[in-house]
Ligand SMILES: Nc1ncnc2c1ncn2[C@@H]1O[C@H](COP(=O)(O)OP(=O)(O)OP(=O)(O)O)[C@@H](O)[C@H]1O
């Protein structure tokens with residue numbers, strides 16, 4: 001079974017992202033799911049900070065994927081941040097991004113990726129974020145799916 005954590009503030013969500021980044025290697029796929037405003041982009045911001053990539057993480061409103069170059073420290077790895085919501089489940093559009101190439105040398109994080117992008121890698125880290133009603137608190141559960 002996976003792990004679970006209560007995240008009272010956005011800083012806690014970003015901190016979880018930084019922690020998860022420590023387990024991520026080039027070629028790894030992270031699939032994020034959860035409703036609007038659940039904190040998927042906030043978690044991605046933490047992952048980006050943990051990896052030490054360049055550029056500010058924001059919601060890709062008009063573009064589908066944003067590439068962040070690896071930082072300058074040794075062993076640094078880049079990040080591809082995809083918003084599959086914009087894809088509307090259109091796999092042709094996703095393939096046109098040439099994500100297969102990027103998968104080899106970057107960490108790929110996909111918001112709204114559940115059931116859409118899993119085939120792109122042997123295994124993936126699945127993170128589900130939930131909102132508590134009338135509260136800032138989020139709950140995250142996560143687990144690696146696929147061969148270890
Ligand atoms: N505990 C928390 N964890 C994450 N975000 C929180 C938390 N509490 C409040 N927030 C706020 O909720 C919002 C989360 O927005 P974010 O863009 O990360 O969500 P999202 O899941 O990416 O949404 P979308 O589906 O629109 O892409 C931010 O404004 C953030 O400050």
Ligand SMILES: [Mg+2]
Nearest residue numbers: 040041059111
């Ligand atoms: Mg988002």
